[in-house]
Amino acid sequence: MSASPILITGGAQRLGRHCAERLVEDGHPVIISYRRERPELAALRERGIVTLQADFATEAGILDFISRLKSATPSLRAIVHNASDWAPDSADEQAGATFERLFRVHMQAPYLINLHCRDLLEACGEPQRDIVHVTDYVVQKGSRKHAAYAATKAGLESLTLSFAAMLAPTVQVNAIAPALIMLGEGDGEAYAEQARAKSAMGMVPGPGVIYQSLRYLLDNRYVTGITLPVDGGRHLR
Ligand SMILES: NC(=O)C1=CN([C@@H]2O[C@H](COP(=O)(O)OP(=O)(O)OC[C@H]3O[C@@H](n4cnc5c(N)ncnc54)[C@H](OP(=O)(O)O)[C@@H]3O)[C@@H](O)[C@H]2O)C=CC1
Ligand SMILES: Nc1nc2c(c(=O)[nH]1)N=C([C@H](O)[C@@H](O)CO)CN2
Secondary structure: OOOOOEEEOOOOOHHHHHHHHHHHHOOOOEEEEEOOOOOOHHHHHHOOOEEEEOOOOOHHHHHHHHHHHHHHOOOOOEEEEOOOOOOOOOOOOOHHHHHHHHHHHHHHHHHHHHHHHHHHHHOOOOOOOEEEEEOOHHHHOOOOOOHHHHHHHHHHHHHHHHHHHHHOOOOEEEEEEEOOOOOOOOOOHHHHHHHHOOOOOOOOOOOHHHHHHHHHHHHOOOOOOOEEEEOOOHHHO
16 A cells, blocks of 8 residues: 655645655655645656645635545545745735635634545554644734734644544644744845844754654654744743
């Protein structure tokens, strides 16, 4: 029996792409979701990564993705909910639409995918099956400029506890809560210096520390219902 694939949502770039490539290198079949088609996807497809388009901004979009995922595989070894929109709060008439969009991508999509794909995880022939929610350190303190983002990531963190209790012992459910891991394309040195200063470790580590954390959760049969901070000691500053 061939190994069951690992699904990473939002795996076309940055942290999700890094983890998808590392999982393939470690011998796992991988499925990613992507929202926007782009040339970079060709390299992932050449490595055998199955790419499924998905826009989680609506319930219909989430359910459509689930339907196509179920046509793509009969089982899953793990689901990594990585897809995310780091949208700042809107001060204008877009505020409600922004909050709703972040609720859908950070909370409703993981919720519905977990509920509808539990059978795919339980069809996995391997003894360990995992769900990993990627949240954010900012859940602990809130955010003056990303309140909707922080609140919906907090909802995802709560879903970690509920699904861990609901799915034990057949599926382990945990979260990874990063702080600054990678800078954005437009971030200058002044921002980088300010961002580095926010943590005790004073660094921008890159996506490898997220893969190390994911690997720990995928390889440990006795961990469920936790949130693993990967934040350079933000709480110490
Ligand atoms: N980067 C960092 O330093 C930090 C990251 N995190 C968390 O780690 C995870 C990975 O971060 P990072 O790699 O920077 O993430 P990105 O900002 O690169 O987003 C990942 C992917 O999410 C997809 N996405 C966004 N909105 C939607 C949507 N409505 N439906 C479907 N897919 C969507 C995007 O798809 P597409 O590009 O195809 O449009 C994107 O490729 C995220 O959950 C993030 O919140 C937490 C703290 C720090
Ligand atoms: N979906 C995303 N979420 C977050 C990002 C990002 O680029 N995409 N970036 C951050 C910042 O690095 C922040 O941690 C800096 O303090 C947070 N979330």
